[in-house]
Amino acid sequence: MKCLTTAIALASLSLLAMQPSSAQTLAGVKERGQLICGANGTLAGFGIPDPQGNWTGFDVDFCRAIAAAIFNDPAKVKFVPLTAKDRFTALQSGEVDVLSRNTTWTLSRDTSLGLDFTAVTFYDGQGFMVHKALKVSSALELDDATICVQQGTTSELNLADYFRSHHMTFKSVTFATGDEALKAYESGRCDSYTTDASGLYGERLQLADPGQSIVLPEIISKEPLSAVVRQDDNQWSDIVRWTHFAMVDAEELGIAKANVEEKKKSDDPEAKRLLGAEGQYGDALGLGNDWAYRIIKHVGNYGESFERNLGQGSPLKIARGLNALWMKGGLQYAPPIR
Amino acid sequence: MPMSSSIPLQGQVRRSRPRFGLLAIQTGLAVFICALICAAAFNVAQNLSRAHIASGFGFWNNTAGFDISQTLIGYSASASTFGQAFWVGLLNTLVVAALGIVFATVIGFPVGLGRLSSNWLVARLCGGYVEIVRNVPLLLQLLFWYNAVLKTLPDLRGSLRLPGGAFLNNRGLFLPRADFGAPFAAVLIAIVAAIAAVIALRIWAHRRFEVTGRPVPMAWPTIGLLIGGPLVALALTGVPLRLGELHVSRFNISGGVEILPEFAALVVALSIYTAAFIAEVVRAGVQAVAHGQIEAAQSLGLRFGATLRLIVIPQAMRVIIPPLTSQYLNLLKNSSLAVAIGYPDLVQVFAGSVLNITGQAVEVIAVTMAVYLAISLFVSLLMNLYARRMSIVDH
Numbered sequence: 001m002k003c004l005t006t007a008i009a010l011a012s013l014s015l016l017a018m019q020p021s022s023a024q025t026l027a028g029v030k031e032r033g034q035l036i037c038g039a040n041g042t043l044a045g046f047g048i049p050d051p052q053g054n055w056t057g058f059d060v061d062f063c064r065a066i067a068a069a070i071f072n073d074p075a076k077v078k079f080v081p082l083t084a085k086d087r088f089t090a091l092q093s094g095e096v097d098v099l100s101r102n103t104t105w106t107l108s109r110d111t112s113l114g115l116d117f118t119a120v121t122f123y124d125g126q127g128f129m130v131h132k133a134l135k136v137s138s139a140l141e142l143d144d145a146t147i148c149v150q151q152g153t154t155s156e157l158n159l160a161d162y163f164r165s166h167h168m169t170f171k172s173v174t175f176a177t178g179d180e181a182l183k184a185y186e187s188g189r190c191d192s193y194t195t196d197a198s199g200l201y202g203e204r205l206q207l208a209d210p211g212q213s214i215v216l217p218e219i220i221s222k223e224p225l226s227a228v229v230r231q232d233d234n235q236w237s238d239i240v241r242w243t244h245f246a247m248v249d250a251e252e253l254g255i256a257k258a259n260v261e262e263k264k265k266s267d268d269p270e271a272k273r274l275l276g277a278e279g280q281y282g283d284a285l286g287l288g289n290d291w292a293y294r295i296i297k298h299v300g301n302y303g304e305s306f307e308r309n310l311g312q313g314s315p316l317k318i319a320r321g322l323n324a325l326w327m328k329g330g331l332q333y334a335p336p337i338r
Numbered sequence: 339m340p341m342s343s344s345i346p347l348q349g350q351v352r353r354s355r356p357r358f359g360l361l362a363i364q365t366g367l368a369v370f371i372c373a374l375i376c377a378a379a380f381n382v383a384q385n386l387s388r389a390h391i392a393s394g395f396g397f398w399n400n401t402a403g404f405d406i407s408q409t410l411i412g413y414s415a416s417a418s419t420f421g422q423a424f425w426v427g428l429l430n431t432l433v434v435a436a437l438g439i440v441f442a443t444v445i446g447f448p449v450g451l452g453r454l455s456s457n458w459l460v461a462r463l464c465g466g467y468v469e470i471v472r473n474v475p476l477l478l479q480l481l482f483w484y485n486a487v488l489k490t491l492p493d494l495r496g497s498l499r500l501p502g503g504a505f506l507n508n509r510g511l512f513l514p515r516a517d518f519g520a521p522f523a524a525v526l527i528a529i530v531a532a533i534a535a536v537i538a539l540r541i542w543a544h545r546r547f548e549v550t551g552r553p554v555p556m557a558w559p560t561i562g563l564l565i566g567g568p569l570v571a572l573a574l575t576g577v578p579l580r581l582g583e584l585h586v587s588r589f590n591i592s593g594g595v596e597i598l599p600e601f602a603a604l605v606v607a608l609s610i611y612t613a614a615f616i617a618e619v620v621r622a623g624v625q626a627v628a629h630g631q632i633e634a635a636q637s638l639g640l641r642f643g644a645t646l647r648l649i650v651i652p653q654a655m656r657v658i659i660p661p662l663t664s665q666y667l668n669l670l671k672n673s674s675l676a677v678a679i680g681y682p683d684l685v686q687v688f689a690g691s692v693l694n695i696t697g698q699a700v701e702v703i704a705v706t707m708a709v710y711l712a713i714s715l716f717v718s719l720l721m722n723l724y725a726r727r728m729s730i731v732d733h
Contacts, residue, residue: 112392171405174405176686187489188493188494231390
């Protein structure tokens with residue numbers, strides 16, 4: 001009996017890796033009639049269902065943009081909420097087609113997980129939130145502090161690095177989800193809560209009294225957040241990568257939701273190529289020629305998505321900062337469509 | 339002819355005539371299962387390499403890089419490996435399980451006996467405890483102890499000062515470290531001597547009982563020796579035990595022993611929950627002892643305590659041990675609920691942080707499962723040995 005149990009356990013383990021490693025993600029998505037997108041589920045501004053149950057957020061919009069490019073319908077997405085701990089396994093096993101969940105691009109993740117990072121959708125960095133009553137104004141004053149952190153994140157690793165490199169000690173309390181870590185911080189179990197700065201703004205607003213906490217000025221790491229796909233499908237990886245580039249290019253060319261129709265008819269050759277009025281660029285991706293047109297029409301350009309979810313149009317009021325276009329002093333730069 | 343000799347005889351008869359067909363089926367099944375395991379292992383390895391996912395245990399000696407809140411062995415984020423993180427997590431699981439098993443047993447036995455008490459209030463209180471605790475999911479109880487009880491303690495700056503220089507706050511219980519002076523050895527010797535004296539006394543009392551047939555009262559002399567002896571030694575050496583000072587800084591209390599609220603919540607929740615089941619196991623075991631046995635003991639003039647100790651419990655234990663074992667195993671496995679409150683047990687550290695950082699789900703989960711299986715089998719083995727000791731011995 002024990003032998004049998006072991007055999008069954010091993011067999012089910014092997015199922016984890018038995019998913020067909022087909023290069024046919026696009027065909028599968030089309031056949032299914034919807035995209036399955038791994039999203040955060042609890043992070044305001046990036047991925048969270050609103051009170052009506054509609055998914056909203058910057059990462060969510062990115063999946064809607066992919067769905068718009070494929071189906072001409074941004075609603076054809078099923079969102080699967082994933083914790084930081086489960087996200088890679090869910091993608092590896094084929095449970096989701098794409099992971100769009102504030103995930104930091106690192107070398108070890110890129111090389112050892114069998115996954116591909118597509119393009120940096122958001123340049124972030126790790127920060128600290130502390131209780132105002134502690135009267136701390138810099139992360140360098142946190143020597144000996146207790147810090148709440150979410151498990152399975154780069155935050156967990158950066159935290160240890162930062163304190164070591166500044167010759168400070170700390171105690172960490174590690175939780176499986178960001179929600180639990182935040183609750184523990186709120187109850188006073190920890191002096192500080194650490195995660196990506198963008199997350200801190202959103203999570204601070206979820207506290208019972210946001211006025212009692214402040215975000216410290218130090219940014220202690222580079223957190224380039226990217227959508228992730230399986231490594232075995234170059235076509236699919238291109239589609240996801242160019243969805244982001246199309247949105248950035250659209251912003252650069254001044255093409256937005258409101259003016260996409262007239263821009264399509266304009267004489268601007270770059271706009272014409274992007275929107276499919278000239279050339280066969282969409283076909284090369286395996287999508288229709290008007291793939292980018294659909295993205296802009298349904299979701300908008302990069303800047304629109306940013307402002308709506310994270311910027312001035314949202315409660316978070318995050319400045320564009322590093323995520324401004326390259327022409328405006330930021331890092332968002334997309335290769336040309338030609 | 340005594341019963342005992344007829345049972346092995348049957349076995350011998352069966353064993354002496356191995357039927358070929360049966361043997362072939364068993365061999366075939368064993369080969370089939372081995373082949374299945376090999377095929378599964380091969381399949382995993384092949385698929386992982388095809389999907390470009392790293393495999394193998396090369397990560398074991400790589401630097402872990404993350405911090406763990408409770409470490410019983412030396413561990414540092416910058417210098418320790420994933421392998422050491424595994425041992426830290428395993429030890430944390432074992433500590434919680436061991437303490438949980440002890441406390442659950444200590445609570446469960448009296449409650450189980452209490453349910454059978456003729457005292458109405460005691461019986462109802464014990465019954466109420468069992469019914470309430472048993473019917474609320476363990477996860478909810480765990481969250482209750484962690485969030486509703488321990489987190490409502492004051493914060494660091496408003497710490498409760500306990501006698502002996504200890505502090506209690508929502509970061510945990512901070513106990514001063516005991517500094518043992520050189521004469522403390524005398525106290526240790528006194529403790530050892532007291533234990534030896536108690537054992538000698540017991541042996542003497544047993545002999546005397548065999549000779550005279552009259553029991554020698556043992557309870558008070560035992561307590562007196564065990565507590566009095568070391569106390570006298572302490573007084574004679576001028577109390578060499580000194581408690582260390584705790585340093586209260588802006589963020590931390592250091593210099594002592596620290597009991598984390600996550601640890602306390604997990605031990606309390608597991609003990610109280612499992613104790614309710616153990617109480618039921620004990621009640622059932624006691625009720626399985628024929629009532630005639632108790633009446634016979636009473637008619638021989640044994641007091642209530644002696645009846646329980648000499649007649650009821652030895653017989654009840656035979657019924658109690660198998661289900662008690664499975665309660666212990668449940669407690670061990672339930673300790674993995676630690677992830678819900680951030681206690682760094684094996685699942686939280688190894689199947690959580692290590693799995694995530696290395697991305698090697700298959701290896702990590704297989705190791706974790708194997709470890710739980712090994713601990714469970716070990717606990718079962720111990721309990722089986724104990725059951726054999728307690729079984730009826732033919733004279």
